[in-house]
Amino acid sequence: MKRRIILTGAFIGMLAIILGAFGAHLLKKYLSVDQLNTFEVGVRYQMYHALFLLFLSTQKDIAEKTLKTIYNLVVAGVLLFSGSIYLLATKDYTLFESKIIVFATPLGGFLLIIAWTLLFFTILKRKS
Numbered sequence: 808m809k810r811r812i813i814l815t816g817a818f819i820g821m822l823a824i825i826l827g828a829f830g831a832h833l834l835k836k837y838l839s840v841d842q843l844n845t846f847e848v849g850v851r852y853q854m855y856h857a858l859f860l861l862f863l864s865t866q867k868d869i870a871e872k873t874l875k876t877i878y879n880l881v882v883a884g885v886l887l888f889s890g891s892i893y894l895l896a897t898k899d900y901t902l903f904e905s906k907i908i909v910f911a912t913p914l915g916g917f918l919l920i921i922a923w924t925l926l927f928f929t930i931l932k933r934k935s
Contacts, residue, residue, distance in 0.1 A: 808871055808874050808875060808878070809864045809874070811878070812860050812861075812863055812864040812874065812878050813860075813861065813864045815860055815878070815882060816857045816858070816859075816860030816861040816863075816864065817857070817861070819853055819854075819856065819857040819860065819882075819885060820854060820857030820858070820861075822853070823850050823853040823854040823857055824854075826846075826849070826850050826853070826893070827847070827850040827854075830843060830846045830847060830850060834846060834897070837899075837900065838896065838897065838899075842896045842897070842899075843896070845892060845895060845896040846892070846893060846896035846897070848892055849888070849889040849890075849892030849893045849896065850889070852885070852888060852889055852892075852919075853885055853889040856881050856884070856885050856919065859881060859922075859923075860878065860881055863877060863878070863881075863926065866930075868933055869926075869929055869930075873925065873929055876925060877922045877925050877926055877929075880918045880919070880921050880922035880925070881918075881919065881922045883915070883918050884915045884916070884917075884918035884919035884921075884922060885915070885919070886915065887911040887912070887914050887915025887918065888911070888912055888915025888916050888918075888919060889915070890911070890915070891908045891909070891911035891912045891915060892912060894908050895908060895909065895912070
């Protein structure tokens, strides 16, 4: 499981760098400043959670089931949160209906909050 967490964290981080460069260099010709700022929020949160996964992989006293739950929450949260933000920022150039995707952003954010909360309480319950 820890290998999967590391690989996923590395992949999500790599993809965040690629998307950040894509936004900064290629999309700035097509998107407004507000749309670029929105796109950057997706990149930023994606990178935060890539680092979160790498941190998670270093934790030795977390049960495998809990690790898997946190991992799944983060992956789903990043896909929904950052993915929907990318689509919303580029809605003028994509086929997705923004009224449908707009619900994915808060759901993804909620999943990320649950992942952090689960990690917090898991570590809090540890004996010193």
